[in-house]
Amino acid sequence: TTPRRSLIIANWKLNGGIDLMCNSIASLVGKEFDTDIAVCPPYIYIRDMLSLLHHSEVKIGSQNVSKFESGAYTGETSAEMLKKVGCSLCLIGHSERRQMFRENNISCNIKVKNALTHGLIPVLCIGENLEEKDAGITKDIIFRQLDEGLNAIDTTTGELCVAYEPIWAIGTGKSAVPDEAQSVHKFIRECITEKFGNDFAQRTRILYGGSVSRENACELLDKADIDGLLVGGASLDPAHFLQICTQC
Numbered sequence: 001t002t003p004r005r006s007l008i009i010a011n012w013k014l015n016g017g018i019d020l021m022c023n024s025i026a027s028l029v030g031k032e033f034d035t036d037i038a039v040c041p042p043y044i045y046i047r048d049m050l051s052l053l054h055h056s057e058v059k060i061g062s063q064n065v066s067k068f069e070s071g072a073y074t075g076e077t078s079a080e081m082l083k084k085v086g087c088s089l090c091l092i093g094h095s096e097r098r099q100m101f102r103e104n105n106i107s108c109n110i111k112v113k114n115a116l117t118h119g120l121i122p123v124l125c126i127g128e129n130l131e132e133k134d135a136g137i138t139k140d141i142i143f144r145q146l147d148e149g150l151n152a153i154d155t156t157t158g159e160l161c162v163a164y165e166p167i168w169a170i171g172t173g174k175s176a177v178p179d180e181a182q183s184v185h186k187f188i189r190e191c192i193t194e195k196f197g198n199d200f201a202q203r204t205r206i207l208y209g210g211s212v213s214r215e216n217a218c219e220l221l222d223k224a225d226i227d228g229l230l231v232g233g234a235s236l237d238p239a240h241f242l243q244i245c246t247q248c
C-alpha cells in the first residue's frame with residue numbers, strides 16, 4: 001500500500017477572534033512536524049494567518065467554498081479566489097453546513113469539482129447522524145454521500161481528502177471508538193476504489209473528525225485507514241492542538 005502522510009486539520013468554525021488565532025498560529029510556526037498540519041479560520045482571517053506563516057509548512061484552508069465561479073452571488077467566495085490568496089485546501093459539506101445551510105450531496109459535488117479545477121484540495125466531509133447509526137444504515141449513508149458527492153470528478157490531477165465525521169460525535173465528547181471508525185474508513189476506501197480504482201483510493205487521505213482530543217488522537221491515527229484528523233473544539237486551545245499535532 002502507498003504510505004500516506006497524516007494530515008491534521010484545525011477547524012476553528014465561527015469562534016475566537018484575531019488574538020486567539022494569532023496565538024494559535026504562533027504556537028505552530030517554527031515547529032517541525034511529522035504530519036501535514038492545516039488550519040481553517042473564518043474567511044476574514046485567512047490573509048492574516050497566511051501572513052504569519054513565515055515559511056512554515058502549516059497550510060491554511062477555508063471552511064467552505066462557493067459552488068459559483070464568479071458573478072452576482074452576494075456573500076460568496078470562490079475556489080479561484082481562495083487558491084490565489086494562498087489557501088491549500090477547503091472543507092466541503094461539513095455537517096453543520098449540511099444541517100444549517102442546506103448543503104447537500106449535489107452542491108458538495110459542484111464544490112469538490114471547483115476546488116479540484118483550481119488546485120485546492122477538497123476535504124469532503126461525510127458522516128451519519130445518530131438516528132441513521134441506530135438504524136444500522138451508516139454504510140448506505142456513506143455510500144450515497146460519496147457516490148453523489150464525488151460524481152464524475154477528475155482524478156487525474158490534484159488531490160482529494162475525505163473526512164469521516166459521524167454527526168453524533170461532533171462536539172459531543174463522544175468520539176467513535178477507533179475500531180468502529182477504522183471499519184467505516186475501510187469501507188470509504190473500498191467505495192473510492194470501486195469508483196476510481198485502487199491507485200487513487202490509496203492516495204486519498206481519509207481523516208476522522210468528532211471529539212478528537214490529545215487523549216484519543218494517537219489511537220485513532222494508529223489505524224490503517226485513518227490518515228489524519230479534523231479537530232474542532234480541541235483546536236481552539238493552542239497548547240492542546242499542538243499536542244495533538246506532535247505527540248503521535
Ligand code: PEP
Pocket residue numbers: 011165169170171172173209210211212230231232233234
Ligand atoms: C468538527 O466539527 O469538524 C469537529 C470534529 O468538531 P469537534 O472536534 O469539536 O467534535
